[in-house]
Amino acid sequence: MSAEIVLGVGGGIAAYKACELLRLFTESGHRVRVVPTASALRFVGAPTWAALSGRPVADDVWSDVHEVPHVRLGQHADLVVVVPTTADLLAKAAHGLADDLLTNTLLTARCPVLLAPAMHTEMWEHPATVANVATLRSRGVRVIEPAVGRLTGADTGKGRLPDPAEIFAVARRTLARGGAAPADLAGRHVVVTAGGTREPLDPVRFLGNRSSGKQGYAFARAAVARGARVTLVSANVSLADPAGVDLVRVGTTEELRTATLEAAAAADAVVMAAAPADFRPATYAPGKIKKTDDGSAPTIELVTNPDIAAELGRRRRPEQVLVVFAAETGDAEANGRAKLARKRADLIVINEVGPDKVFGAETNAATVIGADGSVARLPERSKEDLADDVWDLVVARLPRRS
Secondary structure: OOOEEEEEEOOOHHHHHHHHHHHHHHHOOOEEEEEEOOOHHHOOOHHHHHHHHOOOOOOOOOOOHHHOHHHHHHHHOOEEEEEEEOHHHHHHHHHOOOOOHHHHHHHHOOOOEEEEEOOOHHHHHOHHHHHHHHHHHHOOOEEOEOEEEEOOOOOEEEEEOOOHHHHHHHHHHHHHOOOOOOOOOOOOEEEEEEEEOOEEOOOOOEEOOOOOOHHHHHHHHHHHHOOOEEEEEEEOOOOOOOOEEEEEEEOOHHHHHHHHHHHHOOOOEEEEOOEOOOEEEOOOOOOOOOOOOOOOOOOOOEEEOOOHHHHHHHHOOOOOEEEEEEEEOOOHHHHHHHHHHHHOOOEEEEEEOEOOEOOOOOEEEEEEEEOOOOEEEEEEEEHHHHHHHHHHHHHHHOOOOO
């Protein structure tokens, strides 16, 4: 469905990346009005924005005054996205300053607002910026976390603009929920695990599983679009980093356990979408295990890995919501109910797995059972749509904030 989007562009070196985001919006059929700041036009000129959007570009309130653009743009937008959002723009938005067309638009917008900050690490971590971000999030503005990586010059750290394709994915999820849908996870910290762990057997081989991480990454993207601060614990995936998450990479089940327990200690909700290996080799062979002359196979002794979800269930605070997963090949619902009780979770998402089912697919179907006896049967749909359905169930179980 086509939407009316205002793409604000702040005065940072990452302004050139907004060109790619603009292209993604227009190629998806959306109508885009680009509103740069005066500083942004020093990085990318107005003719570029006009050519890519097919619409006029202005940065001040004095152009086309008869159309009252400083009010009209915000009133008619379905989504406002600002890429990059500088520290200066964050401060102006938080304090309601309106000295150009973009900041006026932010004040008049009644649609979802998505801000993608980009700045040096010191600026992002400054107490003033931290306070401004907290203020904006408390008002329902979606301020996504910047990425970690190369910054301007030789600096490296947190503050890099996320990949435009991933910002587009968050914008798409925001639009899919509808303009009236609130950022109902704003101010919440959620932890999502994704992917499949690998248990080394020797320097070449490992025990693993078929998990692609796509469902976990869909949960992370959907949570960002709903305003959450997201910690994504990712095990062995080949997927692009989602925009707006704190990403923790792990390899083995023990590494997954350590990272998840640490992140979950103060989280409002934990979604255990990863597929940890149930077993690991009892011993690790420091050299590659060779074939024998007689062709006989070696005997590999396995030991049981820790049950991370069950440990979370024992440790969790009463107000924390825990979602676990069950990938089953038979008696799925009965096995899922038993696992739900054993893990002491609030919800269990049950998938029937097999050839061409779930692992690596773009769609998913599931039965979600609650500890309260509720049952939700989710028909096959995109993994992002399914994630939003499950987040609805999580939000309903989170304690209300005063």
